[in-house]
Amino acid sequence: MIYIYNDYGGTHTTSLAAAYHLKQLPQSERKLSKEEILNVKFFNKLTKEDFGKLIFHGIDDERNSVYTIGRKRNKYVVPALKEMSLLLQEKFKFDEKIVFSNTSPTVPFAMSMGGFFSRGLKIDVIGVPLLVKGAKQCCDNIYRLVENTKEVGRTTFSENVIILDNKMYK
Template identity: 75%
Template structure:
């Protein structure tokens, strides 16, 4: 199985989701420390060049590949990838279940503003503290989203491509 966590930028909530999925962060809903947040691989590091690219994050304990992707405002990227996957399955007997999980519903306003200031405007001295505040606000939601994503992936029998939009987490 292949898990792909996706959102607008692909560098904040997706990085955290991949780290939770791969057990690189504590497996609980507790608030992360600033150090834990800043040590997550790729967190606040990706640039415009990485938009639309699948970034391999690792193999989970069940042997599943974990990727992340930032797709900007392009809402059709994930459905297009689903169609491509189904085509590859039909033409070339590609036989791998793929689970797309949208992490956008977990993003609080502090993270959005911090990400914009840091990534787009390069104002890290304001953006990074806001990102940390936002991450502490939503890390428990990201943890639950990952657990839900893994559960849906394991339970979905017969479906080759699963798209999980997720709901707004509170």
């Protein structure tokens, strides 16, 4: 199975989701520390050149691949990836399940502003504290989103490509 966490920038909530998924963060809904947040691989490290790229984060304990992607405002990226995946599955006769999970609904205002200042304007002195504050606000939602994503991946047998909007985390 392949898990692909996606959102606007692909460097904050998606990186946290991948870290939770890969058990690189505590497996609970507790608030993360500043150090835990800032030590997450790719957290606040990707640039505009990384938009639209699948970023590999690792293999989970069930031998599933975990990726992230920043899709900007383009609502067609994930549906296009789904169609491409289905085409490749049919043409090459492989049945690897792919789960796309949208982390955008977990993003609080502080994280949006932090990303704007840090990634957009390159003002880390303002952006990073806001990102940490935002990550602390939403880490419990991200943890639950990841647990739900993994459960859907394990239990949904009728589809090979699944898109989770995750709107219940708003």
